[in-house]
Amino acid sequence: MHLNVVDEKGCLYVVGTPIGNLEDFSPRARRILQEVDLVAAEDTRISGRLLRHFGIDSPLLSFHEHNVAQRLPGLLARLKGGARIALVSDAGMPCISDPGVEFVRACREANIKVVVIPGPTAAVTALVGSGFPSERFLFIGFLPAKGKSRREALAKLRTYDGLTVILYEAPHRLRKTLGDLAELGLGSVEIALARELTKRYETYILTTVDEAIRYYETTDPRGEYVLLVDMSGVGQAGEAGSDCDGTLASVIDDSATSNLGSWSLTQAYGGKVSKVEDQLSLTHQRIALATRFILEGMSTKDVVVAIQKWEAERDSVTKRNVLYEWIQSLKDFLYTEEGSEGEV
Structure with missing residues (x-):
């Protein structure tokens, strides 16, 4: 066991931001973002609009999956020098289907203090709103887009008997994913499709996979989806x-x-x-x-x-x-x- 004795000079704050409704932005999160020396953001344009809305003028630096190797050494050096840096994603909690895991792990390994400022997460929000069993659930996020890795990930779904499985899906791939679930033999399984969470037109559709396929034959998917698949009673x-x-x-x-x-x-x-x-x-x-x-x-x-x-x-x-x-x-x-x- 390794006891993580941190260096108190610098600190990385992992800050949750709203997933839609700006009233969900906590006072603590706003205060931290105003006080830090730098905000590392997945997309500086999106985070910039959020900060300006709340009158926060901390400097922004892009930090996303395509520039981790380039940015990480400099950010760690600044933290070791005593800087306070906040990490944010476009919406919700960093590290949950968003960039940040490498940054947090690198800080832990370098004995740099990490503080999490909790915020909304689409997966948990959708789970609570669906009414599906929440005692045991599995968050998967986005499935691989294609190929063998996608087929293997789909095949594993059938082994999650008794769990509520949570997936993220883009609108242009929703029909394909529903069809793949039906091919797995899950056509009669209950599914919840949640979209526009915390926004004005928040929508939950509770149905079966087969019925969802029929619904979206005549309805165009819009917005990012959280899919909750109730696997209770499905044999392993x-x-x-x-x-x-x-x-x-x-x-x-x-x-x-x-x-x-x-x-x-x-x-x-x-x-x-x-x-x-x-x-x-x-x-x-x-x-x-x-x-x-x-x-x-x-x-x-x-x-x-x-x-x-x-x-x-x-x-x-x-x-x-x-x-x-x-x-x-x-x-x-x-x-x-x-x-x-x-x-x-």
């Missing part, structure tokens, strides 16, 4: 996997009734099918059908729908989320064998 990935091995395996054992009985996957796709069978140890007919659809370029969502229809003909239905996880695993394995990530 490990439980889903065991259900898949049991329920789905019993669905399609009867090869005599399968319309795939005369179709030779091995002939069509070589040894790849046997590798899939060895890897996943699942019933041959379902693997054959899903593999065929995947290699024909169908999306995960479309494969799930096709398998569900195929199962329905045999008077058996597997949960959508269970199918999604299994098909995504199969898809990842197939594309790995080809030396490609493969897009969902």
Whole structure:
């Protein structure tokens, strides 16, 4: 354990600012910003307007994710020399989906005093206003925009059983994120969409993922969103996997009734099918059908729908989320064998 004995000469103040309503700007925050020698701001134009509104004339310096390496040494030197510096973001608390973590950590490592001046945070504000369970929640912030990292982050969502999951999303990506949640098998899960928090037109939409998708087919998303996904009652990935091995395996054992009985996957796709069978140890007919659809370029969502229809003909239905996880695993394995990530 390392006891952080700080140097009292300089001090970094991490200051929360309003997320919309200027009346949420605390007297303590205003006083500190007036007294410091410098305000390190994510965007000096936005913070400048805030300071001018309250008659604060402290000098501003830009500090954001693209100039951390350039700015940090000079800021630390000034703090070690006795300066008092405030760190602010465009709105809310610095370090929460905003720049500042590197600055605070560097100060701690250099034994420079750090004082937090609490302020509003969109995630907690939306959680309290949603009425969703707040005893256990997980803040994720912005999902990766695309690629493998996004797919992995989305896949992890299904493991957060019993939690309220909090996401941030930009308006131009909202429809895509809602669609991705539906593909995860979360279409019936309750979701709250909060926007314009603390402002005049503050809005909460409490619905399901599927209903939100339908709503935004005819309504353009506007403003930054906080998405709260109520994962209470959603099974964890490990439980889903065991259900898949049991329920789905019993669905399609009867090869005599399968319309795939005369179709030779091995002939069509070589040894790849046997590798899939060895890897996943699942019933041959379902693997054959899903593999065929995947290699024909169908999306995960479309494969799930096709398998569900195929199962329905045999008077058996597997949960959508269970199918999604299994098909995504199969898809990842197939594309790995080809030396490609493969897009969902």
